[in-house]
Amino acid sequence: MEPIVSVEKLRMKFPGDESLIFKDLSLSFDQGEKVLLLGPSGCGKSTLLQVLSGLIPNSIEVPMKTEKLKCPSSWGYVFQDPDSQFCMPFADEEIAFVLENLSVPKEEMKEKIQNHFRKVGLNLGHTSIETLSGGMKQRLAIASVLALEPEVIFLDEPTAMLDPEGTKEIWELLKEVGRDKTVIIVEHKIDHVLEFIERIVLFNDDGQIIADGPRDTILSLYKNEMKEHGIWFPGVWDEYIQKYAPIREHPFTDDSPLMDVKGFRGFRNKEEKIKVEELKVHSGEWIVIRGENGAGRVLYCMP
Numbered sequence: 001m002e003p004i005v006s007v008e009k010l011r012m013k014f015p016g017d018e019s020l021i022f023k024d025l026s027l028s029f030d031q032g033e034k035v036l037l038l039g040p041s042g043c044g045k046s047t048l049l050q051v052l053s054g055l056i057p058n059s060i061e062v063p064m065k066t067e068k069l070k071c072p073s074s075w076g077y078v079f080q081d082p083d084s085q086f087c088m089p090f091a092d093e094e095i096a097f098v099l100e101n102l103s104v105p106k107e108e109m110k111e112k113i114q115n116h117f118r119k120v121g122l123n124l125g126h127t128s129i130e131t132l133s134g135g136m137k138q139r140l141a142i143a144s145v146l147a148l149e150p151e152v153i154f155l156d157e158p159t160a161m162l163d164p165e166g167t168k169e170i171w172e173l174l175k176e177v178g179r180d181k182t183v184i185i186v187e188h189k190i191d192h193v194l195e196f197i198e199r200i201v202l203f204n205d206d207g208q209i210i211a212d213g214p215r216d217t218i219l220s221l222y223k224n225e226m227k228e229h230g231i232w233f234p235g236v237w238d239e240y241i242q243k244y245a246p247i248r249e250h251p252f253t254d255d256s257p258l259m260d261v262k263g264f265r266g267f268r269n270k271e272e273k274i275k276v277e278e279l280k281v282h283s284g285e286w287i288v289i290r291g292e293n294g295a296g297r298v299l300y301c302m303p
């Protein structure tokens, strides 16, 4: 069977860089495959997705050479940074833009837009994209890709901005809508992705493929390589905490905290978003601030 996406002997270099980002990289994907590309930060995963989709060099000019490149004819792309995704200022217009290109009649537009919003759990109308939280933007980005009804979906960390609940929901949604499609995924938070994919391609820091095969084989045979390159694997935090971060026998004391906050209130558009009665931060502490999308975690970090 002819692969649906493939590249042979890809060589490329970003202008100004000393070394090649890919040196004779070859990779192909069959129709319907669900594949996870895994590798350390900066190894070239996003760049590779852009090459495989044709964004590089058609829309983003980067000098490159291949012996053969087959990009899909119908594809959608969810970017790592949802802000770079949108063409229109309003959420409904963003979907309408896609539907117009597919020649959807005007009278069907409104209902179709609402259907697409509903599919990704958004309740929006003529809403300015600027005002959406990161997670809502990611949902909107997925909705606009689904509206394209593409054969191949490229997902570059589609849940990077989502809270754990949102991440789970988006993967459930992607599993459903991606069932009959070819899906090529880059994702660091792999817990929810694993049940969806059947194949893993593992990269090292230099953008070279160190393993390519069935999911379970890669996870069991290449755990050490994944650890060595700082790649997430199932249960990574449990191991990390056991090894590096045992619970302190002597808890931090109240002497000279680096940060001492009392009665802090954070507002957005005059609405009180967060309220912190008391907080002390001591040198050496590792603190996780958790909360739903839109809960005000950033406000909390920058009072």
Ligand SMILES: Nc1ncnc2c1ncn2[C@@H]1O[C@H](COP(=O)(O)OP(=O)(O)OP(=O)(O)O)[C@@H](O)[C@H]1O
Pocket: 014, 015, 021, 039, 040, 041, 042, 043, 044, 045, 046, 047, 048, 080
């Ligand atoms: N437009 C660009 N111009 C110059 N260098 C770039 C450009 N885009 C990416 N790079 C460089 O290419 C390398 C690979 O970047 P890329 O974003 O593809 O990595 P990644 O594997 O997706 O990383 P992450 O997991 O952090 O998203 C990095 O060293 C990056 O600095």
Ligand SMILES: [Mg+2]
Pocket: 045, 046, 047, 080, 156, 186
């Ligand atoms: Mg990336």
